[in-house]
Amino acid sequence: MSTRLSQLFVRTLREDPSDAEVTSHRLLVRAGYIRRQAPGVFAWLPLGLRVKARIEAVIRDEMTAAGAQEVHFPALLPREPYEATGRWTEYGDGMFRLKDRKGADYLLAPTHEEAFTLLVKDLYSSYKDLPLTLFQIQDKYRDEARPRAGLLRGREFTMKDAYSFDASDAGLDTSYQAQRDAYERIFTRLGLEYVIVKADAGAMGGSRSEEFLHPTAVGEDTFVRSAGGYAANVEAFTTIAPEAIPIEGQPPAVELAPADTPTIDTLVGQLNDAHARGDGRAWTAGDTLKNVVVALSHLDGTRELVVVGLPGDRDVDMKRLEVAFAPAEVDAAGDADFAQNPVLVKGYIGPQALGLESESGIRYVVDPRVVDGSAWVTGANRRGVHVTGLVAGRDFVADAVIEAAQVREGDPAPDGSGPIETARGMEIGHVFQLGRKYAEALGLKVLDENGKQVTVTMGSYGIGVTRILAVIAESNNDEKGLVWPENVSPFDVHVVATGKDPVVYEVAEKLTADLEAHRLDVLYDDRPKVSPGVKFGDAELLGVPRIVVVGRSAGEGVVELWDRRTGERTPLPVAEAVAALTAPRAS
């Protein structure tokens, strides 16, 4: 098939769109691939739709090869199933909700776990029907607080979501692995570099969870990796806890003289001014136990104060904290909270008076580094007074251990593969072991070999189709425009005819027809009144990787092969150009 540029519905723009924050958004709009309709909502022009269709074809192909079957669910779904799993509430403002003319509640589905679970429950009833993996390529809706970055975070976006159904945990492992393998093939075919990181399952529930991240500076996710092969989302990073220390024989805790030391710095100053550390070294922030008060808003509407204890040389990482307390929402405690709880003396909080078993009844949770027997400098719960040698497991007891402290470059990877470094990435896929959460909530059971009802275990597997299109654009461009990988380019070849000589257009038409006969999709710039400079500029902006320029030497049967990525231009006789363009290629 060939398309004449004079007929194509496209208009390239010289100016960047004013609302474009990232390169992919800027270039996709300027090159006429997409147009914004509302914040985070885009229309697809013919060029954009072609690229999207090619990406979808690769995904569909690999899903089918992995044994997944395609279905298609509506975006408009009734409230009830999402109520049953709790997500009607949990999704908060992120979900679009609406009512029909009769006042019934509906939502625009952000993902489809509930619908798939109910469909399988509807049709299947025996372990013999399983394993089963279903997928769809479908438009989803999320009311993002800050729809930004063009297609990278849209409010209406296309997703491939797949769900697996198994009667046993071992079956789930196999289904999960099949999807994980398919993802690796998909991203490889699309020319997308990726890192697989351990991820927190978050609101999706479940156990094993990995994200496919594309390393890029515009990535929204920070992840960590070690030279030894460890990789994880910061939210999923786990701390190596030190060994517990014997408590017996440790000196009792000692209160310091009252002083105005409400910060870690002032406290460390007081210590180094007035107290030997014992081993001759100076006191550091790491010797102190910092106690951070946060307020949790639980789903049932209740509010709870919790104190988080962690070494004073680390801050709390809010994202990690949110994951630790999900699905509750986390806020900093306010002045009123301190006023109502005189036990919490700002700047001088100590764990002695905290814990569910204490008189205050305030939950106290600690970083994994706060092991039994570790001794700390911390508050004495009286204004101006700190205490040293407060020993965990003797002088205070934590209710739980949580991962909420900042992760730092150089921290040891939990698998012993060495120190970690941090990097930024964009999530391009995720694979989750949901387990039985949805099946239990919605009653999806099958009969097993012994005729006993067992709850099905599920996996959920997503790829943001429109997002990866943007990610590919983000990583494949130069200052002149887009440079598509061959497998997703809207056309295989871009033929540019320049000048006014009729022979140029005869040669170009013939060349286009020849390439078409070889089943190549050709974009033919046939515009008679447009200057060569503008045509070249458009070709560079549009980003078809293989360009043929038909110009001055057309009369002698010579054209120019132009590699958009390298910029290399090679004059060749027409027949050789055709041969080069139609030669089988590795892909």
Next chain:
Amino acid sequence: MSTRLSQLFVRTLREDPSDAEVTSHRLLVRAGYIRRQAPGVFAWLPLGLRVKARIEAVIRDEMTAAGAQEVHFPALLPREPYEATGRWTEYGDGMFRLKDRKGADYLLAPTHEEAFTLLVKDLYSSYKDLPLTLFQIQDKYRDEARPRAGLLRGREFTMKDAYSFDASDAGLDTSYQAQRDAYERIFTRLGLEYVIVKADAGAMGGSRSEEFLHPTAVGEDTFVRSAGGYAANVEAFTTIAPEAIPIEGQPPAVELAPADTPTIDTLVGQLNDAHARGDGRAWTAGDTLKNVVVALSHLDGTRELVVVGLPGDRDVDMKRLEVAFAPAEVDAAGDADFAQNPVLVKGYIGPQALGLESESGIRYVVDPRVVDGSAWVTGANRRGVHVTGLVAGRDFVADAVIEAAQVREGDPAPDGSGPIETARGMEIGHVFQLGRKYAEALGLKVLDENGKQVTVTMGSYGIGVTRILAVIAESNNDEKGLVWPENVSPFDVHVVATGKDPVVYEVAEKLTADLEAHRLDVLYDDRPKVSPGVKFGDAELLGVPRIVVVGRSAGEGVVELWDRRTGERTPLPVAEAVAALTAPRAS
């Protein structure tokens, strides 16, 4: 490609779904093509999705051949453009509306005229850019009052909508014709019988408008046609008005003696009992002028009473009346209306006291048969009193002529092609000349040859993809199940292996592989423990038109070709069966 039935996500049902009103819905659910998610909202299972994809491929192919370019708009659109064209209000309860987290108004688009108009305005500015026709295949939303009949009237449904843009009326005619021709090719390829009827443009505005109706007893539309080739939607049927009659020389109107004659029947009885008609014939209901009071609710919130005058032998057709008064809503007048307007004497209303110019100020509109000089028996606006010889244009004046009377079989077609008959059909496509309504409301202009700004003229062309899938199912089935036309069948061939003899399955596998090698899509029923009867029943229910049964004679290399439509079964050696199934076919 081949698919094993043992692996396919499908479950055929013996029972009809309880909510299925029509055959297509019943069979598509029973055969495992679709599942209901909410009223008018369906999920597509693998079989259904295959049929849908094949229909979409035919439509896409013909749209492209007709020069239309594919784009894709979001379903979620902001309120403002629909406000500018008035449709935010006009659509009433039929449109799904919602708010985002910031409180901004959005809608789920029922059609996309506004969005396409704005996109073209955004990118194009010269007559040289036109003509342009764009299309999309996309999911739309309408909050139907009575979502019924499965896919025939859904609330989320897939539509192909196309829009043409031209600088001149002649250009619009050409673009319109190209789409109209494409529609004829599409329905022919899909094996769908159709009638093209003149249609009312309704809420879409514009001038020329035709509907493609599929004649079927379950059709929601009544249309009329003549043996001479006329065809129209009942709403678009126009009445041949008789010639005007000279008023001069007609006798004055005469009041009848008071009597209790509040109905046409009692009035005609009084006339025939006591008054000669003049020409010796009996009086009939057709001699009387019936005056029907209706209440209009205008978009600006005002309410208006209007009286409709029509020959007493015809009732008002509410649908035609609604079209005549659109976009106002029409209701019957209530008791309070009569009480507040004493001039309206129930059963004895006459036009003498009506009309915008009369003292009552009540608008009076008439049927085209009420021509100047026609004389009528009608009310005298006093209880018990009627009047004869009341002459239009002399004794009363109508404010307007409207088409609101029932259309009857035998009425003359307006083009002189003979008497009409009525039939029922289901709308499967529509083509509209929108004209400049949307371009004017949204400011879509281009520069013409003389550098002058001209408003673009548009067309709108729709096909309900999911609806025509249901229409095809509705017209292609028997008591045993579906019978797909070859061009839309989910598979080309259904291979059924029966019995327990391993040789059967060997032959069936080989046959399936052979057919696959010929690029046929094969469904292979490989289920070892299912009885032949159940397999045959499933094959009949699923409706693949060409079935091959591999059974007892497999050992001798003989299989049975089974034509699902005719029921004919033909034993053939395997090689001949393959040859028959892979022979080139007209399509």
